[in-house]
Amino acid sequence: MDEFDIIVVGGGSAGSAAAGRLSEDGKYKVCLVEAGGTNDIMRVKTPGFMPFIPDKSNYRYDTVPQKGLNGRIGYQPRGRGLGGSSAINAMVYIRGHAYDYDNWAALGCEGWAYKDVLPYFKRAEHNERGGDTFHGTDGPLNVMDQRWPNPGSKAFVEAAAELQLPRTADFNGAQQEGFGLYQVTQKAGDRWSAARAYVEPAKAAGRLEVISGALTERIMTENGRATGVVIRQGRNRRTLKARAAVILSAGAFGSPQILQLSGIGPAEHLRALGIDVVLDKPAVGADLQDHIDYVSSFETQSKDFFGDSLAGTWRMAKAVIEHRLKRTGIMTTCFAESGGFWKSNPDLPAPDIQYHFVPAMLEDHGREKVKGHGFSVHACVLRPYSRGTVRLASPDAAHAPAIDPAFLTDDRDVATLKAGVRLMHRIVEAPTLAAFAPKDRHATPLDDDAALEAIIRNRADTVYHPVGTCRMGPNADDVVDTHLRFRGIDGLYVADASIMPRLVSGNTNAPSIMIGERAADFVKADLAA
Numbered sequence: 060m061d062e063f064d065i066i067v068v069g070g071g072s073a074g075s076a077a078a079g080r081l082s083e084d085g086k087y088k089v090c091l092v093e094a095g096g097t098n099d100i101m102r103v104k105t106p107g108f109m110p111f112i113p114d115k116s117n118y119r120y121d122t123v124p125q126k127g128l129n130g131r132i133g134y135q136p137r138g139r140g141l142g143g144s145s146a147i148n149a150m151v152y153i154r155g156h157a158y159d160y161d162n163w164a165a166l167g168c169e170g171w172a173y174k175d176v177l178p179y180f181k182r183a184e185h186n187e188r189g190g191d192t193f194h195g196t197d198g199p200l201n202v203m204d205q206r207w208p209n210p211g212s213k214a215f216v217e218a219a220a221e222l223q224l225p226r227t228a229d230f231n232g233a234q235q236e237g238f239g240l241y242q243v244t245q246k247a248g249d250r251w252s253a254a255r256a257y258v259e260p261a262k263a264a265g266r267l268e269v270i271s272g273a274l275t276e277r278i279m280t281e282n283g284r285a286t287g288v289v290i291r292q293g294r295n296r297r298t299l300k301a302r303a304a305v306i307l308s309a310g311a312f313g314s315p316q317i318l319q320l321s322g323i324g325p326a327e328h329l330r331a332l333g334i335d336v337v338l339d340k341p342a343v344g345a346d347l348q349d350h351i352d353y354v355s356s357f358e359t360q361s362k363d364f365f366g367d368s369l370a371g372t373w374r375m376a377k378a379v380i381e382h383r384l385k386r387t388g389i390m391t392t393c394f395a396e397s398g399g400f401w402k403s404n405p406d407l408p409a410p411d412i413q414y415h416f417v418p419a420m421l422e423d424h425g426r427e428k429v430k431g432h433g434f435s436v437h438a439c440v441l442r443p444y445s446r447g448t449v450r451l452a453s454p455d456a457a458h459a460p461a462i463d464p465a466f467l468t469d470d471r472d473v474a475t476l477k478a479g480v481r482l483m484h485r486i487v488e489a490p491t492l493a494a495f496a497p498k499d500r501h502a503t504p505l506d507d508d509a510a511l512e513a514i515i516r517n518r519a520d521t522v523y524h525p526v527g528t529c530r531m532g533p534n535a536d537d538v539v540d541t542h543l544r545f546r547g548i549d550g551l552y553v554a555d556a557s558i559m560p561r562l563v564s565g566n567t568n569a570p571s572i573m574i575g576e577r578a579a580d581f582v583k584a585d586l587a588a
């Protein structure tokens with residue numbers, strides 16, 4: 060039996076931040092348990108190798124068939140190993156809109172308004188542009204401008220300007236709305252995952268015990284209190300005891316899965332799987348929200364774009380050597396290099412569409428090989444109305460959960476996405492991008508409303524931002540309170556993307572890290588009380 064003060068389950072974006080901060084002053088014996096490995100490999104650390112991330116670092120989940128997507132099965136990649144999804148993501152550094160957090164506060168999440176979360180974003184951050192009202196320079200999370208953005212990515216921003224759409228120099232500053240190049244979570248041209256920022260220094264200093272390759276099967280509870288976790292390493296089962304707190308940071312799929320495996324969730328569903336019910340909590344695994352996304356891809360003659368050709372392969376080979384020697388060049392790409400935030404209706408409080416421009420032709424999340432060179436543009440719905448679930452497909456912790464994002468089951472999401480796709484194509488037709496003579500691979504039927512809806516339902520899927528499955532809120536039926544304490548089990552906290560009561564209007568890595576930072580403070584305060 061191993062004993063710790065605090066056990067953090069899941070070494071992803073939030074778990075890394077929480078474990079790193081909690082171990083900082085050496086006051087507590089902290090253990091971080093991670094199902095995957097260390098991710099200390101070139102294919103994870105080199106940004107341009109993102110399409111070649113190995114299976115051991117990605118759960119590669121499937122969704123259940125999606126009614127709103129004509130019965131198709133969606134793809135849900137999720138990071139496995141230290142850094143979690145921050146070790147496989149596109150490194151885009153975005154926090155969401157101030158409106159999102161003010162809305163959380165308006166929903167009853169006191170202490171989560173923009174003014175409350177901004178200091179934590181700043182505390183996490185080391186922005187190489189320097190500090191100001193919005194940015195920090197003393198944090199472990201390195202944020203920088205891209206070293207070598209593709210000319211096409213810059214052309215996307217120019218083309219948007221040709222339509223009189225605003226530019227923004229800082230999506231995380233005073234004005235999110237507009238178009239520009241994204242900043243990235245990289246350092247000296249390498250990926251800077253949450254594990255590199257928080258876990259590696261803590262581990263090297265001997266402050267943090269890290270158990271990787273250990274699948275948490277369930278949380279142990281005694282008389283309404285979390286007392287530890289049961290983990291599986293290969294064929295061996297071990298029990299780890301937590302004297303003070305268990306923090307669940309297994310992500311929007313993993314956290315509700317572990318809770319349900321522990322008998323905490325909707326009682327009927329658990330009984331049907333033969334799991335003893337510890338606490339009937341229907342909100343566990345409910346309220347799944349994700350950014351539904353449509354990608355148009357365009358073929359061009361320009362070999363400046365990434366692509367599958369002899370010239371492309373030769374260029375990549377040289378680029379890998381350049382990156383090994385100097386950490387510069389096209390292998391520093393984050394792929395989603397530029398983009399923008401746009402209001403489909405000017406009366407909205409914040410943009411409801413986000414664009415990502417990718418200097419490569421993408422089909423089926425990059426899983427389908429495409430010959431030739433070109434680019435793609437993503438448009439996603441930032442505040443969708445559709446709500447799904449994460450349930451158990453099996454009582455075995457190693458089995459994938461049943462993920463049902465219920466994409467496009469609310470027609471308002473279809474209408475927003477249509478508007479987003481239409482503007483995307485207008486930008487591609489503006490002079491600077493039109494100069495590449497792009498050929499739409501799917502001949503998107505922009506003028507026919509029914510045909511546009513049909514192609515969206517046939518091709519749309521996630522842009523990888525699931526949240527909400529352990530929602531925070533002020534009511535007894537919410538999963539966690541506003542200090543991330545599990546409602547109904549003492550000594551248990553949830554800290555990751557799953558606690559977001561509403562999906563933020565942007566990418567979710569920085570917000571998850573902010574949640575991990577806050578969790579550390581909440582737990583410290585509770586333990587000191």
Ligand SMILES: Cc1cc2nc3c(=O)[nH]c(=O)nc-3n(C[C@H](O)[C@H](O)[C@H](O)COP(=O)(O)OP(=O)(O)OC[C@H]3O[C@@H](n4cnc5c(N)ncnc54)[C@H](O)[C@@H]3O)c2cc1C
Pocket residue numbers: 068069070071072073074092093094095136137138139140141142143144145147148149150151152153273274275276308309310311313314317395456522523524525554555556557566567568569571
């Ligand atoms: C392909 C992709 C691209 C993305 N691009 C971007 C981007 O460019 N910018 C951005 O801001 N966001 C991006 N995101 C989203 C962002 O990375 C995630 O929202 C964020 O990392 C989620 O953090 P988390 O802490 O909630 O969970 P995760 O980082 O997913 O961490 C969960 C961790 O828990 C572990 N775990 C799960 N179950 C168990 C168990 N039973 N036992 C032990 N450990 C367990 C997992 O292995 C994992 O390490 C992307 C995501 C993906 C998948």
